[in-house]
Amino acid sequence: MKIRRLGPFDVSAIGLGCMSLSHAYGDPPPEAEAARLLHQALDVGYTFLDTASVYGLGHNETLIGQTLKARRDEFILASKCGLGPNAEGRRELSGRPEDIRRSCDDSLRRLQVEIIDLFYLHRMDRRVPIEESVGALGDLVRAGKVRAIGLSEVGAETLRRGHAEYPVTALQSEYSLWTRNPEVATLATCAELGVAFVAFSPVGRGLLTGSPPDPTQFRPTDIRKDMPRFQGNAWAANLGLQDQLAGVANRVGCTPAQLALAWTLSRGAHVIPIPGTSNIDHMVENAEAADVSLSPAVLEELDTLINARTVAGARYSATAQATVDTEEVPPEER
Secondary structure, eight states: OOEEEETTEEEESSOEEOGGGTSSBSSOOOHHHHHHHHHHHHHHTOOEEEOOTTTTTTHHHHHHHHHHGGGGGGSEEEEEESEEEOTTSOEEEOOOHHHHHHHHHHHHHHHTOSOEEEEEEOSOOTTSOHHHHHHHHHHHHHTTSEEEEEEESOOHHHHHHHHHHSOOOEEEEEOBTTBOGGGTTHHHHHHHHTOEEEEESTTGGGTTSSSOOOGGGOOTTBGGGGOGGGSHHHHHHHHHHHHHHHHHHHHHTSOHHHHHHHHHHTTOTTEEEOOBOSOHHHHHHHHGGGGOOOOHHHHHHHHHHSSTTTOOSOSSOHHHHTTOOOOOOOGGGO
């Protein structure tokens, strides 16, 4: 696969988001199947794997540690702290330095590694100045437990403040044709500061694929059931966008998911999408998107088809939205 630069690392242009192997989109696959997907992902060229302590409350890190410990030198490993299991094993949001240090030690143990390549603050804790949280991440680098640090779902101002405290290697946020928030400020700020932008959910949580989900079949454990875009009239409108996307993909000669990923890659050399899936065929399909080239005319057509004005529904529920610091697209641009 083609490569892109992520701070001090060369990584595959498309990374693998590992969350769905443990939770979030309904019941996760059996561990043997998840392990097979992880091994095959390395075999087809993924060299950037993304996990977090909160994924399955430690399960995802444990899965990766047990499955890939013999192949540790074949990939760059990213994990996250600040939103995960606390000392009692319950989910907690905390950016306190002592909790960041504890979380790192717990992640190292579960991942069965001596050092984590990229360690993000998963969510900003509004009770703690970002400088304190980033300072604690920097201390982990100085202690030899982490090679580089990142922030997730923060806006441009917070990124600048954190970067001034300790150099931030990557910012991770949701970004795709149907989630344009990073275009307000963070995408350009990352380019200015030399920070890689890691785009999660680049295929629209399944909408921008050849087999969009059926919200009536969501399991109770599927986080999409509470997202306004997957509900009622909003979902019906968004599904119509998928039909048009499929038509463009057919003309280009690729799948809808590959089209969406190629669009994301076109947004800048510093952008690295990390689609996640529990389906091996989809994982291979996503990898092949790195070789899809889109003409300026097709890119313009996609921008016109799916954007902040044409997508129906909010990205998150009000409760979930309160946990992120990303900019909102101004009302006049919706």
